[in-house]
Amino acid sequence: MQALDGIKVLDLSRTLAGPYSSMLLGDMGADIVKVEQPGIGDESRHFTPPSWNEESCYYLSSNRNKRSITIDLKTDEGREIIYKLAKESDVLVENFRTGALDKLGLGYEQLKEINPRLIYCSISGFGRTGPEKNRAGYDLLLQGYGGLMSITGEPDRTPAKAGMSIVDLTTGMFAVYGILTALIARDKTEKGQFIDVSLLDGQISLLNHMATGYFATGKPAGRMGSAHPSIVPYQAFSSKDMDIILAVANNGLWEKCCRAMGWSDLLKDSRFSTNDDRVTHRSILIPIISERLSQLESKEIFDRLDAVGVPCGPIHTIDQVVNHPHVKAREMILEVEHPKVNNLKMPGFPVKLSDTPANLRKYPPLLGEHTDEILDELGFSTEQIEGLKSKHVIGKFDKKSYSLS
Structure with a gap:
């Protein structure tokens, strides 16, 4: 058994923060239905280089343990499919621009009428309220806007970004925190709720002692390279060889x-x-x-x-750390077979539960790979499914085109 067995997640998100959050839920047993645009899919499928046998490494990294269905959300029939999925789902995750899904009839107020128990997690750059709610948000933009870059880098050089997409990834973690909290609350109230998670709010939270220090002194921290403002010696040094x-x-x-x-x-x-x-x-x-x-x-x-x-x-390089004996002993590198990538490797599960551990059940899905399967579960007949394909409401999946050469 896994901790989230029986929890169904309708994932309308794309790129990184949303997909990363739904992947973490999938790792713990939730059934993740990833909705993508026919013929295009999650935009991260096109974030290359690097690629692995023509599959985007960016996409592969955050989409295991999911099923993919392609639906055109701008069609009436497409929205009807979403309504059916939402009615059976426990959680919905989305990261569209503020108001975009409301205009399509897929906002929280509309969907909670269909399913009052639905937990609707909305991820955005600046949040769904406030004067900046309509601004687009990207990791780099929020590293700057949220103060992270002002304290990252050497003092006499241009501010630097963190080496990884730290804003997106931590926002995905905060989203999971909100979703799991809302699931516990639902056990008490029998009702779902709306979760507003933003890239900016996450960064303000991570400022932590830096923000408190500013309130205490009136002086904002600056860039100190690898050094720490409150502890010495606590930084990088150079030995004779590394x-x-x-x-x-x-x-x-x-x-x-x-x-x-x-x-x-x-x-x-x-x-x-x-x-x-x-x-x-x-x-x-x-x-x-x-x-x-x-x-x-x-x-x-x-x-x-x-x-x-x-x-x-x-100070390890990425190749050194992923091949380190301790990292391997911690089972932090997973391997799974994939239709296009032999022995696909990816980072493993950062949380180890003794009785209901995470596991790797599904490789990152090919675009629309599970469309027929998901619609069949919703009660659509073969004729109805073929009719939706002919109208381009859903995409066609040709398994042969994904075969390894």
């Missing part, structure tokens, strides 16, 4: 670090006695540590510090 991380988060670790590294002079220096002292004299201490570590091989540094429990480690 870049490393040293994370000395408290005074006890500082003493252990100095003794392990033979830095008795630093341990005795009153300028560095406490973390407050080290933060105050950062500009003096960091160059000293940098010079000393640059003379040593990373293995020697790690051996010394690991022996006494001082947090440290390498």
Whole structure:
């Protein structure tokens, strides 16, 4: 058994935040019906390079454990299919522009009349209320707008974005948090509800201590590269052979670090006695540590510090981390057969449940692969399905065209 067995999710979202959230629900057992535009599909199917046997890696990364149906939402017949799906669904996820689905008759107020128990999760750039509600939102835009880029990068250079689509991915996590909370609430109230999740709100939440620090001091944090505004030494350094991380988060670790590294002079220096002292004299201490570590091989540094429990480690490249023995031991790289990609690999499940674990049941679906199957479950006859295809309300799926060469 899986925790979300029996939960049906109607996924009208595309790109990343929405699909990532529905994938996380699918990993825990929910039945995800992914609705896509006939002939085009989720726009992330076209985000290339990189591609893997002509399949977008962007799409493959966030769409496992789903079934794909293609429906033209601008047709009356297409909307009727959505109504039937919504009536049987527990959750709907969408990330259209504000008001777009309302105009199509697919907004929350319309669908809750069909299914009062429906949990309707709406993901947008700036939220469904407020003066900016009609603005389009993209990960990069919100990294800037939400303050993340102002604190990312080196102080004397242009602000930098995070290396991954951190806004989209964390918004997807917040969406799952909202959906699961609403499912628990529904057990008590017997009613669904509307969930408003935005890329901006997620980023404001993630500002966390940075925002509180501003309210306390009146001074916004700036860019510090890998350094930490409140802890020293806590940043990247260069050893003789590679870049490393040293994370000395408290005074006890500082003493252990100095003794392990033979830095008795630093341990005795009153300028560095406490973390407050080290933060105050950062500009003096960091160059000293940098010079000393640059003379040593990373293995020697790690051996010394690991022996006494001082947090440290390498700065891995992506190829190094996904092939690391510990990552493999944690089963964080999954492999699944796919009609076009032999041995498709992707990141695994970040949450391990002892009794109802996540599992990989379905490869990321081909465009419209499950259209006939889903309509059959809704009670459509073969003749009705063929009629919808002839009217281009739904797309045709030709399995032969997806065969591996």
